Amino acid sequence: MTIDLQLYNTADRKVSVFKPLTPGKVGIYLCGATVQAPPHIGHIRSGVNFDILRRWLSASGYDVTFIRNVTDIDDKILHKAVHEEIPWWAVAMKYERAFSDAYAALNVLPPTYEPRATGHISQMIELMQLLIERGHAYAPGNGDVYLDVRSLKSYLTLSNQKLDDLQPAEDADLTHKRDPRDFALWKAAKPGDPSWPTPWGPGRPGWHLECSAMAHAYLGEAFDIHGGGLDLIFPHHENEIAQSESAGWGFANIWMHNAWVTTSGEKMSKSLGNSLQVHEILKKVRGIELRWYLGSAHYRSMLEFSFEALEEASVNFRRIEAFLKRAAGLIGGEVGIEIAPEFANAMNDDLAVPQGLAFISEAMKLGNNAITANDKNEIAKPAAYIRGALSILGCDPFDAAYSGGSTTDKDVLDGLVELAIEQRNAARARKDFAASDLIRDSLTKIGITIEDTPNGTRWNI
RNA sequence: GGUCGGAUGGCCGAGAGGCGAGGCUCAGGACUGCAAAUCCUGCUACACGGGUUCAAAUCCCGUUCCGACCUCCA
Numbered sequence: 001m002t003i004d005l006q007l008y009n010t011a012d013r014k015v016s017v018f019k020p021l022t023p024g025k026v027g028i029y030l031c032g033a034t035v036q037a038p039p040h041i042g043h044i045r046s047g048v049n050f051d052i053l054r055r056w057l058s059a060s061g062y063d064v065t066f067i068r069n070v071t072d073i074d075d076k077i078l079h080k081a082v083h084e085e086i087p088w089w090a091v092a093m094k095y096e097r098a099f100s101d102a103y104a105a106l107n108v109l110p111p112t113y114e115p116r117a118t119g120h121i122s123q124m125i126e127l128m129q130l131l132i133e134r135g136h137a138y139a140p141g142n143g144d145v146y147l148d149v150r151s152l153k154s155y156l157t158l159s160n161q162k163l164d165d166l167q168p169a170e171d172a173d174l175t176h177k178r179d180p181r182d183f184a185l186w187k188a189a190k191p192g193d194p195s196w197p198t199p200w201g202p203g204r205p206g207w208h209l210e211c212s213a214m215a216h217a218y219l220g221e222a223f224d225i226h227g228g229g230l231d232l233i234f235p236h237h238e239n240e241i242a243q244s245e246s247a248g249w250g251f252a253n254i255w256m257h258n259a260w261v262t263t264s265g266e267k268m269s270k271s272l273g274n275s276l277q278v279h280e281i282l283k284k285v286r287g288i289e290l291r292w293y294l295g296s297a298h299y300r301s302m303l304e305f306s307f308e309a310l311e312e313a314s315v316n317f318r319r320i321e322a323f324l325k326r327a328a329g330l331i332g333g334e335v336g337i338e339i340a341p342e343f344a345n346a347m348n349d350d351l352a353v354p355q356g357l358a359f360i361s362e363a364m365k366l367g368n369n370a371i372t373a374n375d376k377n378e379i380a381k382p383a384a385y386i387r388g389a390l391s392i393l394g395c396d397p398f399d400a401a402y403s404g405g406s407t408t409d410k411d412v413l414d415g416l417v418e419l420a421i422e423q424r425n426a427a428r429a430r431k432d433f434a435a436s437d438l439i440r441d442s443l444t445k446i447g448i449t450i451e452d453t454p455n456g457t458r459w460n461i
Numbered sequence: 462g463g464u465c466g467g468a469u470g471g472c473c474g475a476g477a478g479g480c481g482a483g484g485c486u487c488a489g490g491a492c493u494g495c496a497a498a499u500c501c502u503g504c505u506a507c508a509c510g511g512g513u514u515c516a517a518a519u520c521c522c523g524u525u526c527c528g529a530c531c532u533c534c535a
């Protein structure tokens with residue numbers, strides 16, 4: 001028997017049984033990237049964590065609609081455009097591609113829909129009109145449109161703050177705002193800025209409006225799960241709630257937030273330079289290994305990054321991968337994909353991946369013992385359980401998403417290595433260990449490891 | 462000032478009143494031409510001070526330290 005899926009909800013800070021709004025279906029909105037710089041591993045952790053959630057929901061039988069937006073217009077993009085001397089839309093496209101590449105390298109499934117902010121201006125205008133009609137927003141005449149936070153019946157419910165306790169923004173411009181905490185839904189166009197026409201004058205979206213508009217467009221007035229990084233709780237998600245609820249929409253039922261990747265105990269900041277960009281890390285480890293590392297911590301726990309820990313995780317993963325490949329060889333066919341009840345219970349407990357990993361270790365012992373005993377019947381089950389768990393974590397080594405290289409190259413390589421191994425085994429058979437070790441050392445030098453087992457010699461790159 | 466987290470063995474990292482999570486490292490052993498891989502055994506920890514309880518890493522009170530958010534943030 002497995003327990004029901006329970007998830008932590010930031011809104012009430014409790015873990016509760018998940019009840020979809022529509023039986024059998026789940027709608028998820030994840031705040032994706034503001035495409036103004038290449039992704040670092042903190043950004044991609046968010047993608048991985050929510051991809052695991054999505055895979056688990058799908059595996060649990062839900063029909064999942066997963067929306068991850070691209071915010072392709074904002075202050076930083078405009079600044080970058082000036083700095084890089086290219087159009088703002090070229091900046092957005094460049095970094096959107098960088099994010100897409102990173103997601104693909106880590107086998108983060110493409111979202112059901114991936115809406116861009118600039119493609120939903122008309123929905124934003126409609127939302128602003130609605131908010132003005134309902135008395136929760138105002139256009140002071142300078143081209144801006146603000147949300148009137150004092151008009152809300154509730155505000156700051158996610159972060160549990162009081163409006164009057166907030167430190168007032170130092171640069172709050174009160175010439176147009178009714179309250180310094182009112183936030184811009186829409187920003188009047190400045191000379192040189194991109195702009196779209198509206199009833200209040202030409203301008204561009206404020207930061208929060210796009211998510212309310214797009215979540216509504218693709219998931220309706222109410223949906224199940226809204227996700228993002230911890231730092232989006234305030235102000236971004238508070239303001240999304242303010243916009244959506246004052247429009248009369250139910251909005252998100254559950255709020256989920258992933259924790260950060262930290263360095264030296266601190267949140268990763270963009271000033272760290274390039275070394276923690278996904279692109280750079282992928283020069284050291286494979287995508288599947290980086291994913292294993294990022295996914296192995298609980299999504300609500302800070303993950304303290306170090307290259308040592310990354311390397312340890314990679315080694316650990318390769319051990320599991322090696323087991324599965326050996327198992328596949330012994331079974332003489334494909335390893336099955338099966339979800340063990342123990343793993344299901346761990347995942348159902350607010351995605352307790354670390355407990356799931358402990359289960360994988362247990363299954364590995366059983367499987368390795370079966371391999372040692374050459375008991376083919378006993379190998380299949382633990383191997384299938386492990387592969388099942390890995391498939392949820394997005395780290396199935398047999399997943400086509402990870403297979404690179406052409407088949408011709410692979411065949412040639414296989415043939416060459418097999419040839420060397422045959423030579424070495426011939427040397428061993430005549431007890432010429434000097435010759436056999438020379439072959440092994442030569443292979444090691446070019447990055448091919450050799451292991452002798454009772455069932456023959458195995459090799460790995 | 463307000464709000465929210467965290468501190469667990471040499472290291473990483475779960476757990477949230479009662480049977481040693483798990484991994485890595487290290488030591489010993491089995492296997493082995495050697496190596497590797499694998500398995501077995503060993504290493505009994507919860508920031509500090511009180512309290513509640515038959516029983517506290519876990520609950521309560523207090524303290525110290527670390528971090529995050531308060532309108533750029535995954």
